[in-house]
Amino acid sequence: MKYVLSIDQGTTSSRVILVDQHGKVVSSAQQEFQQHFPQPGYVLHDPIEIFETILQSINNCIKLSNIQVADIVSIGITNQRETTVIWDKATGLPVYPAIVWQSRQSDEIIKKWCAQLGTSYIHQKTGLVPDAYFSAGKISWILENVHGVSQKAQNGELLFGTIDTWLMWKLSGGKIHATDVSNASRTMIFNIHNMCWDEELLAAFNIPKSLLPIVQDSCSDFGFTDPQICGIHLPISGVAGDQQAALFGQTCFNPGLVKNTYGTGCFMLMNIGDTPVISNNGLLTTVAWKINGKTTYALEGSVFVAGSAVQWIRDQLGFLPTAFDSEKIASSVDDNGGVYFVPAFVGLGAPYWDQEARGAFFGLTRGSNKAHLTRAVLESMAYQTRDVMQLMQQEAQLPITEIRVDGGAAMNNLLMQFQADQLQCKVNRPENTESTAIGAAFLAGLHVGVWKDLDEIRALRLDDKVFYPNLSNHASDEFYFRWKRAVEACRFFK
Numbered sequence: 001m002k003y004v005l006s007i008d009q010g011t012t013s014s015r016v017i018l019v020d021q022h023g024k025v026v027s028s029a030q031q032e033f034q035q036h037f038p039q040p041g042y043v044l045h046d047p048i049e050i051f052e053t054i055l056q057s058i059n060n061c062i063k064l065s066n067i068q069v070a071d072i073v074s075i076g077i078t079n080q081r082e083t084t085v086i087w088d089k090a091t092g093l094p095v096y097p098a099i100v101w102q103s104r105q106s107d108e109i110i111k112k113w114c115a116q117l118g119t120s121y122i123h124q125k126t127g128l129v130p131d132a133y134f135s136a137g138k139i140s141w142i143l144e145n146v147h148g149v150s151q152k153a154q155n156g157e158l159l160f161g162t163i164d165t166w167l168m169w170k171l172s173g174g175k176i177h178a179t180d181v182s183n184a185s186r187t188m189i190f191n192i193h194n195m196c197w198d199e200e201l202l203a204a205f206n207i208p209k210s211l212l213p214i215v216q217d218s219c220s221d222f223g224f225t226d227p228q229i230c231g232i233h234l235p236i237s238g239v240a241g242d243q244q245a246a247l248f249g250q251t252c253f254n255p256g257l258v259k260n261t262y263g264t265g266c267f268m269l270m271n272i273g274d275t276p277v278i279s280n281n282g283l284l285t286t287v288a289w290k291i292n293g294k295t296t297y298a299l300e301g302s303v304f305v306a307g308s309a310v311q312w313i314r315d316q317l318g319f320l321p322t323a324f325d326s327e328k329i330a331s332s333v334d335d336n337g338g339v340y341f342v343p344a345f346v347g348l349g350a351p352y353w354d355q356e357a358r359g360a361f362f363g364l365t366r367g368s369n370k371a372h373l374t375r376a377v378l379e380s381m382a383y384q385t386r387d388v389m390q391l392m393q394q395e396a397q398l399p400i401t402e403i404r405v406d407g408g409a410a411m412n413n414l415l416m417q418f419q420a421d422q423l424q425c426k427v428n429r430p431e432n433t434e435s436t437a438i439g440a441a442f443l444a445g446l447h448v449g450v451w452k453d454l455d456e457i458r459a460l461r462l463d464d465k466v467f468y469p470n471l472s473n474h475a476s477d478e479f480y481f482r483w484k485r486a487v488e489a490c491r492f493f494k
């Protein structure tokens, strides 16, 4: 039996799983690490701590599996995207903590760039709607604000990396300075048309090219781990950002296939094939992966508040002992009883793009109870997903016949059934909902021949449950119409 070790470095925890050649998870280990919020809007991680949690998780995962390290044929890496580390080439020490994707500290830099260059110029080249979220502003922030760093960068003494790059550099004992195309496409300095670092953007942003890693196919020879890590040299042969890895893990290999992850927020990605469609409505165009020299693109849309609204009714309103109980409570009533919930805690994303909107419940009567309100919260995830999916369908000009789901809230059968009713398409939940880590394992294993082609990988993904639309188109639209009215009403209240 051959095994692939998959490293999934997330925003709140580091996770490592060992996958066998049947695509089954043999063992897993996980460790949380600290979040730092030194000032309002700042979110930082300690890159050294991140690496240590990865090392410990690798060791624990291998120990738990009872297999020989020599049976591991490859390592795959997937990671929280956009998070930025800059370190000293000679000492290996970061010059500043990792600036996490959520951190807003580069807001002003982005505003300045947009005023100078125009948002459309940046969007057309990178597929990204300029935002503090992406790495470029974070790199610039470190160069401008950390003493002595700018000069060192000019002298070629520093290196930049997203978390995949940082981990490969550390795992290889400083031998690998590389990233894959999917991670590069989240930096806002990568041209997704010619698949190279964009010289014009680098010049405009004043980012020295000597900082940047080489960009490789998602399935390729990145290099070997240092023997100090696991006792032998192990090849790293698959790398992708977390959402792209999940799209791969869900085996969305053909244009039109969509995955939606229901976590804190929702992330929907659609495979759009080999041509990058640039959205007019705020969806992002991103590189899904590059395999054997062939690039696949994806459209990406996100919902800011999804599972976190369930946490909110659990913790702030005290309606539920656990998020899991939301299904039972919501199922205790026949329908939402006319109650709608708009979770605009931080404004509204696609297709509304309204930063000032705030959340609200609508349609309350004296008979409304916590079951109705809970149901309305669950339904709001399905409506928001429909909002994003409709946009995607329109922009990509591809019909959607099925969505593949994962993430914590995808375990909720009531929600998934309502989702199928809202989308009027199949909602397919796999047996293994660890799509992200599995995706990285698939990429790595594909490159070293554990699986010979995409067809073989496709066969490894087993359905847990497929939800079919159970409500007429008309009835589904009635619910959706009320949702749209609720969104309008909520935007009116400012």
Ligand code: ADP
Pocket (backbone or CB within 6 Å): 262, 263, 264, 265, 306, 307, 308, 309, 310, 311, 323, 324, 325, 326, 327, 407, 408, 409, 410, 411, 412
């Ligand atoms: P993340 O990776 O963003 O932390 P997860 O995929 O672990 O998220 O999912 C956790 C989120 O899903 C939480 O916000 C939680 O409230 C929600 N959640 C978990 N289980 C359920 C459930 N059975 N029904 C509804 N929501 C759930």
